[in-house]
Amino acid sequence: MKEIRFDRNYKKLHNQTECELCGWTVRGGASLQKDFIKYDTEGKYKIERNKEYMILFLVGNKMIPFTTLRSLNKNNLRKYNLGETYKIVVEEEK
Numbered sequence: 001m002k003e004i005r006f007d008r009n010y011k012k013l014h015n016q017t018e019c020e021l022c023g024w025t026v027r028g029g030a031s032l033q034k035d036f037i038k039y040d041t042e043g044k045y046k047i048e049r050n051k052e053y054m055i056l057f058l059v060g061n062k063m064i065p066f067t068t069l070r071s072l073n074k075n076n077l078r079k080y081n082l083g084e085t086y087k088i089v090v091e092e093e094k
Contacts, residue, residue: 001018001085001086001087002079002084002085002086002087003086003087003088003089004019004056004058004068004086004087004088004089005089005090005091006068006088006089006090006091007044007045007091008042008044008090008091008092009090009092010042011042012039012040012066012067013060013066013088013090014060014062014064014066016060016061016062016064016088017060017061017087017088018060018061018085018086018087018088019058019059019060019061019066019085019086019088020058020059020083020084020085020086021056021057021058021080021081021082021083021084021086022057022058022059022065022082022083023056023057023082024054024055024056024057024080024082025054025055025057026052026053026054026055026072027052027053027055028049028050028051028052028053029047029048029049029050029051029052029053030049030050032047032053032069039067040067040068040069041069045069047069051071051072052071052072053069053070053071053072054069054070054071054072054076054077054080055067055068055069056068056069056070056080058086060088
């Protein structure tokens with residue numbers, strides 16, 4: 001099973017261990033609303049205004065939906081496939 005990694009245990013994850021990618025879209029950093037950024041990153045990740053991001057729409061194994069931002073690049077376009085299930089890996093803060 002592929003993995004989706006997070007640098008901390010964000011509240012939005014609700015301690016879920018797996019998730020399915022249900023959709024994604026592309027947005028520029030400048031177009032992301034402050035409330036969304038606060039929800040998605042908890043203020044712990046800097047959003048670059050001139051960069052494009054994939055917004056992934058996921059549903060976890062507890063059936064709780066959440067989003068995550070990923071850089072728009074060829075590697076991520078290959079890595080994240082609709083309908084695929086991913087193991088959620090949290091890399092705890094040091």
